[in-house]
Amino acid sequence: MNIIRNILNSRSSKDGNFFLELSKILDYKPKNKELYIKAFTHRSLNLKDDKGNALNYERLEFVGDAMLSAVIASYLFEKVPHGDEGYLTKMRSKVVSREHLNELGKELKLIDLVVSKIPTSNFGNNIHGNLFESLVGAIFLDKGYKKCDKFIFKKVIKPHVDIETLEGKVISYKSLLIEWCQKEKKSFDYNVYEDTGNDDLKHFSVKLSINDKVISKARATSKKKAEEKASRRAFFVFQNEITKVF
Incomplete structure (x- = not known):
């Protein structure tokens, strides 16, 4: 050819x-x-x-x-x-x-x-x-x-x-956190919005709430990355409780 x-x-x-x-x-x-x-x-x-x-x-x-x-x-x-x-x-x-x-x-x-x-x-x-x-x-x-x-x-x-x-490896903190919330009957919400900062690239910010309380915030170049970053931060807040379940 x-x-x-x-x-x-x-x-x-x-x-x-x-x-x-x-x-x-x-x-x-x-x-x-x-x-x-x-x-x-x-x-x-x-x-x-x-x-x-x-x-x-x-x-x-x-x-x-x-x-x-x-x-x-x-x-x-x-x-x-x-x-x-x-x-x-x-x-x-x-x-x-x-x-x-x-x-x-x-x-x-x-x-x-x-x-x-x-x-x-x-x-x-x-x-x-x-x-x-x-x-x-x-x-x-x-x-x-x-x-x-x-x-x-x-x-x-x-x-x-x-x-x-x-x-012991976590490949998706968001998936793990959602699964934990569902098992423990906790409400959760990812409030994602476009961040109009001074960066050359568009950024997104997210506020992660569990049971109507803001647990973590994060900022990244995509919604998915921002949610994952916020989930990781929330994981370490509840790490002891989560590891008992999983």
């Missing part, structure tokens, strides 16, 4: 030997090179194949996400025989959380391999996790489940999955 060859040529001239660097991460030589090229091609290039299908990493993300969930689920099922469905689901969510996947992508410096019309400095933080998922998807489609399982075990499970540590 000419488009694929052109991308490969541009990588070679810009970044040195793309597949040499990739092989250091994979510990093997890719068989279907087109998959790995797609895995690091950003949608901003607006590339399509001969049939008009998009050539970028987003579909591979879908596959990688599924494979990560399957491999982690299988590992937890064997490792924690006493864990019920709810426990195993929460533990898996902690391993494959967006925050953790972003950390894995950064650790492997995957952003150095991406080709895009957008400067990498302009990407949001989630680009790192997206690339990690797309790489996992490419590995599965190229080498199958066994090789994919081996890669995930080496890069994710062995260095980062400790059951005891995971049990």
